[in-house]
Amino acid sequence: MAILGSIIKTAIDLRGALVSEKSPIESQNEVLTNLLEKAKDTAFGKYYGFSKILEADDIEKEFKQKVPYFDYHQMEAEWWNKTQEGLEDISWPGNPTYFARSSGTTGKTSKRIPVTDDMVEAIRTTGIKQVGALANFDVPSDFFEKEIMMLGSSTNLEAQNQFLEGEISGISASNIPFWFRGFYKPGEEIALMEDWDEKVETIAKRAREWDIGALSGIPSWMELMLKKVIEYHDANTIHDIWPNLQVYTSGGVAFQPYEKSFNQLLAHPITIIDTYLASEGFLAFQNRPDTTSMKLVTDNGIYFEFVPFKPEYINEDGSLSQDAPSLSLAEVEKDVDYVLIISTVSGAWRYLIGDTVAFTDVEKAEIKITGRTKFFLNVVGSQLSVNKMEVALREMEEKFDIEIPEFTLAAVKIDDAFHHHWYLGTETEVNNEELAKALDEALKDANKNYAVARSKALKGVKVSVVDPTVFHEWSGKNKKKGGQVKMEKVMDEEKFADWEAFVKEFNGK
Template sequence: MDLLGKLFSRALKLSTLPTKKKRDAFSQQRKVLKKLLKKSANTQFGLRFNFYEILVQFSSGNKKVFYDFYKRRVPVYTYNTLYNEWWYRLKEGEADVTWPGKVQYFALSSGTSDASTKYIPITEQFLKANKKIGIRQLLSLAHYKLPKDLLGKGILMLGGSTHLHKTETYYEGDLSGIQASKIPFWFQYFYKPGSRIARNRDWESKLNDIVESAPDWDIGFIVGVPAWLQILLERIIARYQLKTIHDIWPNLTVFVHGGVAFDPYRKGFEKLLAKPIIYIETYLASEGFIAYQAGPGRKGMKLILDNGIFFEFVPFNEQNINASGDIVVNPKTLMIHEVEEGVDYVLLVSTCAGTWRYMIGDVIRFVDKAQAEIIITGRTKHFISLCGEHLSVDNMNQAIKLVAEELNIIIKEFTVSGIAHDTLFAHQWYIGTDHVIDPVVVSDLLDEKLKLLNDDYRVERTSALKEIFVTILPSQSFYDWMRYRGKEGGQNKFPRVLNKKLHEDWKAFLNQ
């Protein structure tokens, strides 16, 4: 093991030593919000909503009254409302708007719900917070039984281009590109594909460069979105006529993934391996490093409660989220100590990037409240309830996984849209697989699994939800559409639910 590997090993050992007991979840979040408000009290946003008055409440005998004031003073924001009222000034170079100073970086994010590009402000404090959690997650590897010789092996991070576009007042690009400029010097030794390849903005060219460089690397860890990493590994195996990826990277042991649920990809992914590997889920969004899987056998990912993000939780129901997936005015919001296990919540975040009570669009569920562990169950706009079936992305992922297992096929991608059918409704599914399969067989089995997973769906299948249509497509169709829309690679994901406009675009693309 080289010197850096030994230092890494030493750091892992130190991370397992007993530490001072942390505050409870409520106290951690109370402290975070107080620091955020104090830091931003003299910004235009802080003065507008009187952060000083909210800060006074932290000295009250009632330790929870500060949150009542915060909720009453500061409205809930979506991207459009926050950008149109405040963030557009940041792009013009104005200082002290929603966070002290000027914003030098913007992460470009278009998500999966619409085609418009979002500009998410990235501050130095935000980058430091992300780096801190990245190191914390790295040190959490001490909880896994890793081979000693794994330490010091290469870490392949398959993300967007690290090239940043410079404007008159700021830099813009993928979050991975912004963070790459802040990578610690010692990490450069482990980091693959290296700065030259990582800067490449042409996804196809980048994949080809990685494939050609693959024999020169000793990779122990891979990091990225499952679909794109699977494509990369398949190309490497084909290029060098291998049986599995372990023939070229025998030390590959850990896969850190995020962005989408991994279960639908697992069967196809594991066919590329010669031996089991460790899977670690992470939740890193443009709005912050939200959670990560803190150890083996955990039920979910641990929310990061002490590092620059204040969380609020909106019960995901008709009273708070309308049929279009938009949040209502003055929704019911809860703090961390008020949540319950097994209930779906929409996340609001206030962060050290000048983000305040911002709905990021994700829906989560607590699986272990004591450990603040969550799973992602979907997005507010990625569910279908045409007639009360309340079908979530989590239901869809589980059903697809069960169908693939029962039919012994690999389903790489899928999407669904709610459509009108005669005078009632239907679901139109598109399933990406390279196996030859009867769509009627898939439709019947998919319908059966969804009825078992979702009682509301089962009831509506006897009334207003009349048909389930399935179209079988080559997997490549999904990736071609992503390329067509300029969303190939990086952190881009195919939308699991197509709204009316996206569905029309998708059909038009297929008809070409």
């Protein structure tokens, strides 16, 4: 047994035994109070009367009544633009050190989200909590002596006036503790590379130099990197290159859609741990092995609210209606889709992050990501969430014995009637018409609103199968490869027309 690994594992096990956590609800009450107390003298805090809110008998209720919902565009236009101009104490004390650039999944231009020193510390602390949670998983002592491949954005942050800018994965990697740097791969030199293809090519060339025990990154880009390494070394699986690979920390999106194709790259199963690191903060991570759900980080600088995900509460642009009710952690129910709202130590207040979640265990505050508010397809009343789409596609994988890691769709008019046109990314040949019929039936069974729509205004389903590479190249064309970039699952007709033109060009038609 490796001595160093045994020491580290024992320390983690001991920490888990000694650290007793407060209840998530109690922790959330304290977090909100601390946020309001710290920000009460900022311009935002004075405008919305944080000092008065703190005097209320029910601080949560008063906070909801006094402070409206904000999406990114509202927060940026009314408050964060002043921070970007160099003014201090706007929505959080002082000035942030960083701005996280995030193109998200649908934006044509990058968002610039403040990342304060308090948030950097919160992300680091949650990272330590996640490492501590490994005590709950069956990993051997020698795992803790292996290296970790963290595939993210460039750590070469750009100076913009008094701030440094980059994607959150790059900001996080640039703040790695000194004691961890010997374990961190691909190392600072490669991590600085801006060009994703060059970065992956370099990783592939040097792969045999490293003893990788764990991977960390967004599934779609991680899968592409692993394929490149395998191809470069003419190997059968990634375990031929990294035999001690035992853990993959997924992030950014749910891992389940990629599970089948990802497992094809392995010689044997590895431990998958889901995480939820967004530009706005480290929100949740998988805390135990007997679930694929993630535990909300309820005691570390982020206050959560939950709005029932119903069409009447969502505006056409994906923002929230101001009369939409929000629930605290004490009020939520299991298996209900909620729009996630956060207030943070980076000065985001009642902020629509854009994701929808559902609780799998309310007492443990465990959630799964179910979709995006903008990826809610409700043309002619179909009310399709990404979660419903993903469930149906997993059925298609089983029924046709294929892998579908990527997809997108739109409601389009064909002969003056609405149809759902799906593009499915798979390397397996399959009959499009048979797939369309099966997918349609699966969605009818899973969603009564969809079934009603199909009997009325939604006249048909069309499926086009394409190589998964098309989705990655589309991301490269419109934003850039790697990092936090995710494929948009639902497009409007204008974007979908651009997509179809790109697919034809890619296929040489």
